Amino acid sequence: MNLEHYLTTHHQGTPRQIFRLLRQGRVTVNETVADSGRQSVTADDEIAVDGLAVTGRQPQYLMLNKPVGVVNDLRATVAHSVGSLLNVLDQERSLQVLADLPKEVAGLVLLSDDAHFLADVQAAHWPSTLEVRVNGTALQDADLKTLAACQQAQLVTHDLQRYQIVTVQTRQVAVATTALLGLANVSGAVARTAIGPLQLPVDLSTGTYRGLFEPEIDAVMVPTGDTVL
Template sequence: MNIERYLTENRQGTPLQILRLLRQGRVTVNSDVVDSPRATVAVADNVRVDGMTVTGRQPQYLVFNKPVGFQLSMDPTTPHSLGSLLNAFDQPRQLKPLADLPKEAVGLVLASDDEHFLTDVTGQNWPSQFQVQVSGTTAPVLAPNQAFREVTTQVDQVHQHVTVTLTTTDGEMAVAVLGALPDALGPVERVTIGPLRLPVDLPNGAYRGLLPAEIDELTGPLDDEENRM
């Protein structure tokens, strides 16, 4: 069979991920780098991805709803860390987070044991949406800031609060600015990273695996050269 089908049947990623693996030179057959999805592979061949046999490589792609005060450390022995939230199956994995959400904020965090995936997501330079609710029905006025791509406010007359949302690639600045607003009703929350929105059914302090479509959206489209393969 061809290497693309082989990697797919061995659950090495989505179809777009497998093309990336090949293009990035991360797949070897009998120690030779293979970059064509049409290359053939036999049962007796030694196929590896990132130096690991395909039977031993089952990467994890996770989305967390981080609680307030929790560190981004993935060490399961560290109290009040994302690692302490992991179940027994995920604890032994060498997971790493996208380390871009301050401890005082809550919401969406990505983590994976596939460093290339994290690098690909970082390379997209996705903007994120950060929001906070403040009491009252008068929308606060924020000083102009070139780091903010968009600022929106939504007044809730029924519950007597205003939701302020910033869209930016500078998460630390967004958390600092929103956290300094008077009469905030809770911590600053990140609700999106690029195309990924914090799942509404993911409770605070919980996590789940990313869906294949979410993985592909986060890593961005393949370039023209990859599409011609």
């Protein structure tokens, strides 16, 4: 079979990721960097990604619905940390976190043992979607125009329950969070509901996580050489 098919059948990533692995020179066959996915390989060849044998490399891509107050520390023994949520039996996992969410913000966090994936997502510089609830119905759209570091802002009013939801997009999460918490009558924490095109599933409970699906992985990866404007 060809190398691209071999990597796919051995769960080394989506087809788009495998293209990137090859293009970035991260795949070797018999200790020689592979330059084409069409190269023929056999079971006798020594195939590695990032220096690790393909047969022993099972990359993980996770999304976590982080509770407010939890810090981006992956050590299982640290209280109120991402690691304590992921490692209920105090068993360390070889993961890294896209550590761009302050502890006072809840919501979507990405984790992986593929550092290149996290670096690619960070380099894409996707905007985060943040939202917060405000008691009462006094806010107007004009009040949102002064929010710091917010590219877009939307206000939804629930007249019957007498509250409003403020949603913003920003590339400066910490600054925008301070601005949102400065609104009058804020109720609860600021939460991140999306990173670029990747949405936090409504059925992913706070404090839980799941693996990313292939379309979700591809959605947050910008093709090599491209940037997000």
